Structures are given as structure tokens and as C-alpha cells.
Amino acid sequence: MISLHDTVTRTTAPLELRDPGRVSMYVCGPTVYGPAHLGHARMALVFDVLRRYLQWSGLQVTFVSNITDIDDKIIARAAEEGRDAAEVAVDWEAAWYATMQTLGVQRPDSDPHATAYVDAMVELIGDLVEKDSAYVTSDGVYLSVDGVADYGLLAHQSLDDLVAGGGEREIVGAEKRNPADFALWKFAKAGEPSWPSPWGEGRPGWHTECVVMSLDLLGDGFDLHGGGVDLAFPHHENERAQAVACGREFARHWVHNGFVEVGGEKMSKSLGNFTTVDELTAAHDPRALRLLILQAHYRSPVEVTPTSMANAEAALERLDTLARRAEAVGELGPEAACEPDPERLEAFRTRMDDDLDTPGAMAVVFGCVTDANRALDAGDVEAAAPVVAAWRSMLEAVGLEVTAGTDELPADVLEKCAARDRARAERDFGTADALRDELVAQGWVVEDTPDGTTVRRA
RNA sequence: GGCGACGUGGCCGAGUGGUUAGGCAGCGGCCUGCAAAGCCGUGUACACGGGUUCGAUUCCCGUCGUCGCCUCCA
Numbered sequence: 018m019i020s021l022h023d024t025v026t027r028t029t030a031p032l033e034l035r036d037p038g039r040v041s042m043y044v045c046g047p048t049v050y051g052p053a054h055l056g057h058a059r060m061a062l063v064f065d066v067l068r069r070y071l072q073w074s075g076l077q078v079t080f081v082s083n084i085t086d087i088d089d090k091i092i093a094r095a096a097e098e099g100r101d102a103a104e105v106a107v108d109w110e111a112a113w114y115a116t117m118q119t120l121g122v123q124r125p126d127s128d129p130h131a132t133a134y135v136d137a138m139v140e141l142i143g144d145l146v147e148k149d150s151a152y153v154t155s156d157g158v159y160l161s162v163d164g165v166a167d168y169g170l171l172a173h174q175s176l177d178d179l180v181a182g183g184g185e186r187e188i189v190g191a192e193k194r195n196p197a198d199f200a201l202w203k204f205a206k207a208g209e210p211s212w213p214s215p216w217g218e219g220r221p222g223w224h225t226e227c228v229v230m231s232l233d234l235l236g237d238g239f240d241l242h243g244g245g246v247d248l249a250f251p252h253h254e255n256e257r258a259q260a261v262a263c264g265r266e267f268a269r270h271w272v273h274n275g276f277v278e279v280g281g282e283k284m285s286k287s288l289g290n291f292t293t294v295d296e297l298t299a300a301h302d303p304r305a306l307r308l309l310i311l312q313a314h315y316r317s318p319v320e321v322t323p324t325s326m327a328n329a330e331a332a333l334e335r336l337d338t339l340a341r342r343a344e345a346v347g348e349l350g351p352e353a354a355c356e357p358d359p360e361r362l363e364a365f366r367t368r369m370d371d372d373l374d375t376p377g378a379m380a381v382v383f384g385c386v387t388d389a390n391r392a393l394d395a396g397d398v399e400a401a402a403p404v405v406a407a408w409r410s411m412l413e414a415v416g417l418e419v420t421a422g423t424d425e426l427p428a429d430v431l432e433k434c435a436a437r438d439r440a441r442a443e444r445d446f447g448t449a450d451a452l453r454d455e456l457v458a459q460g461w462v463v464e465d466t467p468d469g470t471t472v473r474r475a
Numbered sequence: 476g477g478c479g480a481c482g483u484g485g486c487c488g489a490g491u492g493g494u495u496a497g498g499c500a501g502c503g504g505c506c507u508g509c510a511a512a513g514c515c516g517u518g519u520a521c522a523c524g525g526g527u528u529c530g531a532u533u534c535c536c537g538u539c540g541u542c543g544c545c546u547c548c549a
């Protein structure tokens with residue numbers, strides 16, 4: 018069984034499932050008001066890998082990730098553009114999924130939308146008001162944090178310390194009983210989208226949707242709750258606070274991924290130092306980003322730079338090269354029926370089970386590449402087969418697709434290859450080299466093999 | 476101010492109380508007509524100062540530096 022670091026206990030412990038064999042996981046998705054940046058990509062990729070690996074391990078995974086489609090930021094954006102908040106959300110949600118598809122991130126099993134859960138949220142808030150855990154002010158309904166046992170569990174700070182912190186929390190005007198109290202419901206100002214509630218027209222606060230949706234779709238005491246570390250506090254803390262105040266069992270394990278950094282600083286929208294995913298994937302192979310993320314531990318920060326991307330692309334090429342070689346040897350293609358080498362699979366599993374040690378797991382993957390190449394160099398297909406099969410299986414587990422790159426070759430290119438082979442056969446190397454130069458100039462990678470000149474896109 | 480993380484060879488980036496990370500780049504070799512790809516070989520790296528230990532990059536203390544959370548944020 019996999020062990021994962023838990024944000025609450027700060028230790029790595031075996032994942033104990035509510036229902037053996039089945040994993041229920043909830044990962045906080047995006048607020049849809051702008052393009053996804055590399056930070057979102059890392060989050061999505063990390064949990065996509067976790068999800069795939071758990072499935073690969075034979076567990077039945079239910080993966081829920083929400084879309085926050087009502088929020089102050091969306092409203093602000095809509096106002097800027099002079100259109101409807103719902104339109105803004107729909108557009109950016111579509112953009113989000115298009116980007117995720119580019120990254121090879123699988124769709125969640127369900128992607129609940131905040132706007133579809135307003136009634137359920139109103140119900141939960143009503144319950145909290147009734148229990149006296151929440152109170153109404155002139156601008157909304159707030160959760161009273163004082164009565165919540167262990168508030169600060171995820172932040173690892175006492176309520177007093179949190180409140181005494183350097184942050185300049187807005188206390189005035191909100192009539193809050195405790196500065197740490199947070200809005201469950203915000204009354205609508207003129208022109209803002211709103212829904213009815215017993216306390217007045219308004220919209221839900223951010224932290225409420227995830228409580229309602231996760232418990233609704235995954236049930237009490239679901240297994241895993243994840244997101245970026247910046248969500249640990251206050252977002253997840255506040256989700257938990259509501260569940261606790263309602264007397265419901267919330268997530269059993271908390272998993273948080275580290276930041277993407279730029280020059281040692283967190284990449285974030287507020288700092289303005291972000292690169293959008295679409296910008297990156299326009300310039301680089303999207304798989305290289307996945308590989309780069311895999312080569313760092315999910316809780317460590319990672320730098321995504323042109324250099325680190327170029328490195329990852331070169332490493333990826335090494336992977337594709339093996340795919341190409343294996344495919345060329347008929348029986349080692351993706352459909353090969355060979356049993357994967359169990360020892361290699363075990364080595365991979367050991368790494369992955371240890372708090373998702375993807376860098377270590379990738380070292381095993383690259384070890385397979387070297388060994389398979391060596392066997393293939395020696396013409397020992399039989400020895401290569403189980404290694405390649407294990408390798409393919411590992412790549413599947415982390416969602417990394419390799420390609421043998423069987424491009425359709427234009428006629429003139431094929432003609433030049435043939436001409437080059439004729440020249441080489443006649444040992445007319447001047448002509449052969451000239452043809453190679455021409456092909457390279459046209460953007461092809463030219464290699465000589467026992468079968469003659471082969472060519473592929475650079 | 477509180478809580479926490481990190482500082483690894485040219486670069487990215489793991490890990491460990493004593494025996495290989497891995498990737499990229501470089502160098503030498505094999506292969507090749509020459510290349511490319513692949514293979515083989517190649518780097519006395521673990522911020523600094525103490526301490527514990529037979530032995531520390533790995534544990535403890537301190538110093539310096541960088542960063543994160545405490546406020547919307549993946």
C-alpha cells in the first residue's frame with residue numbers, strides 16, 4: 018500500500034482507506050476566470066499521476082475535482098469585460114479543460130460546479146446557523162471559528178497565533194466576532210449574481226462549496242483531500258472547520274503539492290510572475306512538463322525554465338528513441354504480449370509507494386531504457402522484451418506517453434533517402450553527405466540504420 | 476512577530492549514518508565511410524561553524540542565506 022505524507026500529522030504513513038480497495042479523492046480545482054498557469058499545471062499533473070498510479074496499483078479510484086464558477090474574481094472579470102459572470106466562467110472552464118487535455122490530464126470522474134450546489138450550501142449554512150456555529154451580519158453569514166475544535170490543525174498554529182500574525186486581516190466593517198471568522202454567504206450588491214437564501218440574496222463563500230460537494234459525492238470520511246500547499250490554510254482549514262462544526266467526518270488524509278517557482282519565488286497570479294500553460298506548451302512538448310514535474314518530488318518546489326524544459330525534452334527524446342527502437346523490432350511494440358520484468362516493476366512500485374517518490378521511480382524507468390538499449394544493441398530481443406514491457410507499464414502508471422513518431426514522409430523526402438542509400442551503396446559519400454545536409458536543413462533528423470537511411474521530424 | 480521548508484558536483488534534481496540516484500551538458504572510448512542514435516568509462520557534490528559517533532552530506536546545536544504560510548492564490 019502506498020504511504021503518503023499527511024499535512025495534518027506531518028508524517029508519512031500508509032494510506033488507510035475507508036473502504037479497502039477503493040480510493041475516494043477530492044482535489045480542489047480552479048476558479049475559472051483566467052488562463053491556467055504553471056502552478057495549476059503542477060497541481061493537476063501531480064494529482065493526475067497519483068490517480069493513475071493508484072489505479073495502476075489495482076485500486077478503484079473515484080476522483081472528484083470541482084470547478085469554482087462563482088467567485089469575486091469572476092464577478093470582477095465580468096464587470097471589466099462588461100458581460101455576464103456565468104459566461105466568463107463557462108469560457109474559462111472550457112479553456113481549462115482544453116489545457117488539461119493538452120497536458121494529458123484525465124477528466125475527473127465528476128467535476129461539481131459551485132453554482133449547481135447553491136441549495137445544498139444554503140442548507141449547510143442553515144444547519145450551522147441553527148447550531149449557533151454561524152451568525153449573520155450586515156454583509157453576510159460567518160462561521161464562528163472559536164467553537165471549532167482544533168482550528169489551526171492544517172496551519173499548525175493556534176487560533177491565537179494565526180490571528181496575531183503579521184497579516185492585516187480586515188476586521189472592521191465585517192462585524193466579525195473573531196478576525197479569523199470567514200464568510201459562508203455574502204450578500205449581493207447591486208448587479209451581482211445572486212441566489213435566494215433565508216438571510217437574503219447573495220452568493221456562497223468559497224470555502225463552503227468544497228465541503229458540500231466532497232461530502233455529497235464521496236461521503237463522510239472520504240480518503241484523500243488535495244491541492245496546492247497554499248490551499249492548506251485558509252481554504253482547507255476552513256472547509257474542515259465547517260465539517261467539524263456540522264459534526265461530520267471529513268477527509269482522512271491531506272495531501273498538498275509544492276509550488277512552481279520562478280527565480281526561487283512562488284509563481285502566482287498576484288506576483289504577476291506566471292507563465293500560462295498554453296504559452297509553455299506552444300513552445301515545448303507538453304509531455305516534457307509532465308516529465309519535469311515527475312523528476313521533482315511533489316512536495317518540493319520546482320523551477321520551470323527554458324533550460325529545465327529543454328533538459329526534460331532531451332530526456333523525453335531518450336524515451337521516444339527507445340519506443341522507436343522497440344517498435345522497429347516487431348515483437349516489442351505497445352501490443353507486445355511479453356510479461357513485464359517483475360523485479361523492475363517491484364523496484365518502481367517501492368519508489369512510488371514511498372510518498373510518491375516519482376524522481377526515484379523515474380530513475381528506475383531510465384534504468385530500463387539503458388538496459389533495454391544494451392540488450393537491443395546485442396541483438397538480444399528476448400532479454401529486452403520483459404524490460405521494455407515493464408518500462409511501458411511504468412510509463413502508463415505515470416501517464417507519460419511515448420511515441421515512435423511514425424510520421425508520414427513526403428515524397429521528395431523519401432526520394433532523397435533512396436538516393437542517399439544508392440550513393441552510400443556506391444560509396445559516393447560526397448553525394449550521400451550532401452543529401453543528408455539537405456534533409457537536415459529541411460528539419461529532419463537523419464540516421465543510418467541497417468535498413469538504410471531513416472528520417473524523422475527534428 | 477508566530478509556524479515551517481530549503482541550501483547537493485557545470486545545470487536541474489533525488490536520497491542516505493559507512494557500498495550507484497536519475498536527467499541534461501562535458502570529456503575519453505566502442506560502433507559508423509563520416510555522423511546520429513545507442514553502449515562503456517569518466518565527476519574525492521552535499522552552505523558555514525561546532526557537537527554526538529569508530530564513522531555525518533545524512534542526527535543535534537548555532538550562524539549565514541533563500542523561500543513559503545499566517546491575506547485572494549494550485
